[in-house]
Amino acid sequence: MSKATYPLKLPISVKKAAQRLAAEDGVSLNQWIAAAVAEKVGVVETAAEFFKRRAGDASGAGLAKFLRHAPDLKPEDEDRIR
Numbered sequence: 001m002s003k004a005t006y007p008l009k010l011p012i013s014v015k016k017a018a019q020r021l022a023a024e025d026g027v028s029l030n031q032w033i034a035a036a037v038a039e040k041v042g043v044v045e046t047a048a049e050f051f052k053r054r055a056g057d058a059s060g061a062g063l064a065k066f067l068r069h070a071p072d073l074k075p076e077d078e079d080r081i082r
Contacts, residue, residue, distance in 0.1 A: 008033070 010018070015029075022032035 018032060018036075019029050022029045025032060027035075
């Protein structure tokens with residue numbers, strides 16, 4: 001496996017938490033961060049593939065047509081941007 005280096009700057013609180021979790025797992029901080037990044041990459045790629053499949057042949061035009069039939073209601077108070 002080829003490896004690349006990347007200078008990573010973390011907020012101190014995040015680094016301390018990562019160090020603590022790495023120690024609990026019995027691995028180095030570097031190993032823990034590499035595993036965390038790999039896990040996030042997997043999750044994002046899996047989600048992207050899921051939504052791509054779920055969308056199928058849907059198009060923006062189809063969405064616009066759907067939205068034209070939505071009721072014209074005012075947003076609930078908790079949905080308002082303040």
